[in-house]
Amino acid sequence: MSDEKTNPEEIETTDVEKVPFNLNMHVARLLMNEPFFAALSRRIDKREYKGIPTAGVRLNPDTAQFELLYNPDFFDMIPDKQRLGVLKHEFYHVIFEHLTGRKPEDTKDKNAAMLWNYATDLAINSHLHGELPKECLFPGEGQFAHLPSGKSSEWYLKELKKNPPQQQEGDGEGEGQGGSGGYGEQFDSHEGWDEADSTTREMAKERLKEAMKKAAEEATKNSSWGSIPSQIRKDITSRLQGNIDWRKVLRYFVKTSQRSSHSSTMKRINRRYPYIHPGRKINRQASIAVSIDQSGSVNDGMLQAFFAELNKLADIATFTVIPFDSEVAVDKVYVWKKGEKKKWERVRYGGTDFDAPTKYVNDNNFDGHIVLTDLCAPKPKASKCQRMWMTSRYYAERPYFTTKERVIVIDTP
Secondary structure (H helix, E strand, O other), X not given: OOOOOOOHHXXXXXXXXXXXXXHHHOHHHHOOOOHHHHHHHOOOEEEEOXXXXXXXXXXXXXXXXXXXXXXXXXXXXOOHHHHHHHHHHHHHHHHOOOOOOOOOHHHHXXXXXXXXXXXXXXXXXXXXXXXXXXXXXXXXXXXXXXXXXXXXXXXXXXXXXXXXXXXXXXXXXXXXXXXXXXXXXXXXXXXXXXXXXXXXXXXXXXXXXXXXXXHHHHHHHOOOOOOOOHHHHHHHHHHXXXXXXXXXXXXXXXXXXXXXXXXXXXXXXXXXXXXXXXXXXXXXXXXXXXXXXXXXXXXXXXXXXXXXXXXXXXOOEEXXXXXXXXXXXXXXXXXXXXXXXXXXXXXXXXXXXXXXXXXXXXXXXXXXXXXEOOOOOOOOOOOOOEEEEEEOHHHHOOOOOOOOOEEEEOOOO
């Protein structure tokens, strides 16, 4: 046996393959002390994407869902404090409606658009000093030393137009960290903010309002909004207050039930390859089940108001009317047509069982389910598609069961 000692430096080592950073596995931990952001985060899809250097939020033009795209290599390099700061920065873009709101008219020019991007970042980063990587833009620092903190995106845009930051050499793009030219470097990606059409943005705005309402409820329940400044909290609360227009909710429900398909058209310009490839047209359609309780609580005024609104939605969905009590009157089910003024009549007279229309809808693969009722029956089984309950104010205030699904009041004279 040899007495020679092995030199540790001569031992061959094998590199262990590093697991890429998975934001979905860390987000709950990072937002543990941020109840509002945590609740909002659960309604925003998160996807790994190395096509951007850092992170960015976008609006999916097909689904009207908010998406957070992140580069795992970037997140792997920064500490938890900055990871949290980046998450809050991106969520503020959503909260401030930078993706869904109306942009200033003159931001279509490349440099003007960059100023708007800077303005939105400055408005957000006013509240995140010391929480973000040093490459980020901050009021009161660098080229923005003359700008105070705590102003709106519109205010910063106005000031940046008066005194634009010094342009750098390059092609004028400056898209993301590491980009060159234009007015300088932009830390996060705003790519794709203009891809969604007006219909998609309106759907997303309604979805955002609903998400923020639930997040506010959760924050209030926890007696803490985390690090959200009091003024922003007041702004969010005021936006969520006021009477809910059931007509807008109905339209939103139908639109979010839609399935989308794509077709090519030369009538629409392809934004990536203008005049080379045809544009893309998004076609949306939904099949909606309308179950009507036969107990007599759904009065003529409610039905008249409801079907008047369906008239306005007939171009984006088909509606199947389903009379029910303890069973579905299958022989009386019909597809409602635009402009139809069919006199409503009771066809069943038994007790109410919500499982009956639920089973019929689940078996027939509808995209959405609306139930007009007095809510006076046990809670039904789960629906395969999204479901909404519509009733009078009297019954909405005295429900037989509780549900997390939408319950909307149809106010009639």
